[in-house]
Amino acid sequence: MNFLWPQFLWLLLVLPLLVLLYVWLLRRKKKVALRYASLSIVREAMGKGQSVRRHIPPLLFLLSLAAMLLAASRPLAVVSLPSDQQTIMLAMDVSGSMRATDVLPSRLVASQNAAKAFLAELPRHVRVGIVAFAGTAAVVQSPTLSREDLVTAIDKFQLQRGTAIGNGIVVSLAEIFPDAGIDLASMQYGRDRQRGVAIDQPVKDEKDKKPFVPVAPGSYTSAAIILLTDGQRTTGVDSLDAAKAAADRGVRIYTVGIGTVDGETIGFEGWSMRVKLDEETLKGIAKNTQAEYFYAGTAADLKKVYETLSSRLTIVKKETEISGILALVAAALALLSAGLSLAWFNRIL
Secondary structure, three states: OEEOOHHHHHHHHHHHHHHHHHHHHHHHHHHHHOOOHHHHHHHHHHHHHHHHHOOHHHHHHHHHHHHHHHHHOOEEEEEEEEOOOOEEEEEEEOEHHHHOOOOOOOHHHHHHHHHHHHHHHOOOOOEEEEEEEOOOEEEEEEEEOOHHHHHHHHHOOOOEOOOOHHHHHHHHHHHHOOOOOOOHHHHHOOOOOOOOOOOOOOOOOHHHOOOOOOOOOOOOOOEEEEEEEOOOOOOOOOHHHHHHHHHHOOOEEEEEEEOOOOOEEEEEOOEEEEEOOOHHHHHHHHHHOOOOEEEEOOHHHHHHHHHHHHHHHHEEEEEEEOHHHHHHHHHHHHHHHHHHHHHHHOOOO
16 A cells, blocks of 8 residues: 555554553553542442443544544555446457357357447446458447447448458547547558657648657557457558557557467358467557457357456556545544443543
8 A cells, every 4th residue: 555645654653652541541540449449349340341341432532543644644545446438449350261160150240249248238328439340441330329339330240351450450549539630541551650650641731740749558548449350460550550559549459369379271152261360469469558368269258258358448446545435434433432432431432
């Protein structure tokens, strides 16, 4: 536990002094009591239980003081809080390899079912957008609160050739920052493609461009991207370049790999291809953006991954000041101490 004002912790040294003062007062009171013989008879009548009971209110009051002093030091603790995440972009692979049936009934259907279950678990205030990518990437549903529109968009996925993972990331970023001028074409074809530099649309005068200042990876808490794919990039923007653009804007990319890690050959309508999951790149994307990589080898695994992501994105652990909680505990202990003293001895302490 950390403290914003740790110098106030020195005041806790007063507590042992108060204990010593309490013991001294008890002994002094005992000496006075010995002067009166009748008091010994009263003490025997009170019994052992009454003798222990008289120490409880002072003990509670002492604990109350300790809680007050700790609250004055402004302690910080890591607690679980509702996330302020407002937008989640689902970037989903719809390349031809998603027709493979090693994940039943197929990779595509399993991903569709898991995505719909994920939407059902999310709080209603979280907006979700969907980007589908194969040889290129496109927004199939802009961020919305309507779960019905999202489900409809997921059900309309059409398989295509190619796997442009980086394109899916860039298009998702453009939806998260619609006014930032993020341009897929400029990054894909080489203009303004320096690593760590903003991907801005060309303007008439270069002087009109506003300098882009990168932020710490993972620091943007209002949006996140969930990237699901089953293969290696075959075209489009380099995946790690796109991840670098996301990291510079503080956006986390949670990557989900579905399918066969060792690779599998699939065929359709006279063509065949070798499909292999590029876990190294997916792990790199997640690591560079301060997120996590998940592997889903079966439909059940994929469902668990989405359940995990739902909790990760809606509940976050943050270091938060808990002075108010300690102050409330201190007040409760003080009231309990006074109440017991009044009930048992008709006095406050």
